[in-house]
Amino acid sequence: QLQLQESGPGPVKPSETLSLTCSVSGGSIGSSAYYWGWIRQPPGKRLEWIGHIYYSGDTYYNPSLQSRVTISVDTSKSQFSLKLSSVTAADTAVYYCARIIEAWGYNFDYWGQGTQVTVSS
Amino acid sequence: DIQMTQSPSSLSASVGDRVTITCRASQSITSYLNWYQLKPGKAPKLLIYAASSLQSGVPSRFSGRGSGTDFALTISSLQPEDFATYFCQQSYTTPLTFGQGTKLEI
Numbered sequence: 221q222l223q224l225q226e227s228g229p230g231p232v233k234p235s236e237t238l239s240l241t242c243s244v245s246g247g248s249i250g251s252s253a254y255y256w257g258w259i260r261q262p263p264g265k266r267l268e269w270i271g272h273i274y275y276s277g278d279t280y281y282n283p284s285l286q287s288r289v290t291i292s293v294d295t296s297k298s299q300f301s302l303k304l305s306s307v308t309a310a311d312t313a314v315y316y317c318a319r320i321i322e323a324w325g326y327n328f329d330y331w332g333q334g335t336q337v338t339v340s341s
Numbered sequence: 342d343i344q345m346t347q348s349p350s351s352l353s354a355s356v357g358d359r360v361t362i363t364c365r366a367s368q369s370i371t372s373y374l375n376w377y378q379l380k381p382g383k384a385p386k387l388l389i390y391a392a393s394s395l396q397s398g399v400p401s402r403f404s405g406r407g408s409g410t411d412f413a414l415t416i417s418s419l420q421p422e423d424f425a426t427y428f429c430q431q432s433y434t435t436p437l438t439f440g441q442g443t444k445l446e447i
Contacts, residue, residue: 269435333383
């Protein structure tokens with residue numbers, strides 16, 4: 221059974237860079253059949269797609285965040301990562317990592333449990 | 342961006358009830374519509390993809406219908422484990438966008 225687990229350093233101060241890692245087990249992150257992505261949900265708001273990456277390194281970002289987002293993949297460690305720079309309180313959210321299958325567009329078929337990230341001084 | 346609007350925002354129901362949640366897209370997305378279930382502290386779960394296709398392992402009491410701009414998720418007979426929040430998501434184009442969610446409560 222595929223499992224994804226988000227991890228990160230905890231609270232982040234305004235203007236700093238948020239860094240999260242997603243560890244994948246029970247499946248190959250190097251498979252050409254899937255993409256690997258990040259989604260977030262700020263408190264009281266809807267889910268927001270941040271972006272995703274293919275095993276080859278091709279990336280796809282939400283234009284609203286593109287200037288601040290970097291997603292990378294390390295197939296040797298079976299991990300992919302998110303960096304979001306110049307954070308503000310508006311970036312406080314539960315962050316999820318997910319596997320994406322391209323079947324009738326991009327669908328998130330496996331998710332991690334999510335990790336709370338709070339931006340506060 | 343394609344805007345997704347769900348209704349209702351919350352819904353009270355009982356075990357055994359049949360419930361329907363609707364989702365409307367701001368433009369046609371043909372059948373590029375997915376439904377997810379979220380429970381606090383748990384990994385979200387894909388229920389339905391391509392508007393009406395049941396994801397593997399999802400109980401058959403869940404069903405989806407619709408095309409174009411109007412879609413619906415129906416749970417035919419609510420079970421205790423179905424009380425959760427449900428989101429629709431369009432996969433027609435990027436940026437991928439979600440509805441605001443429907444909280445299903447006892």
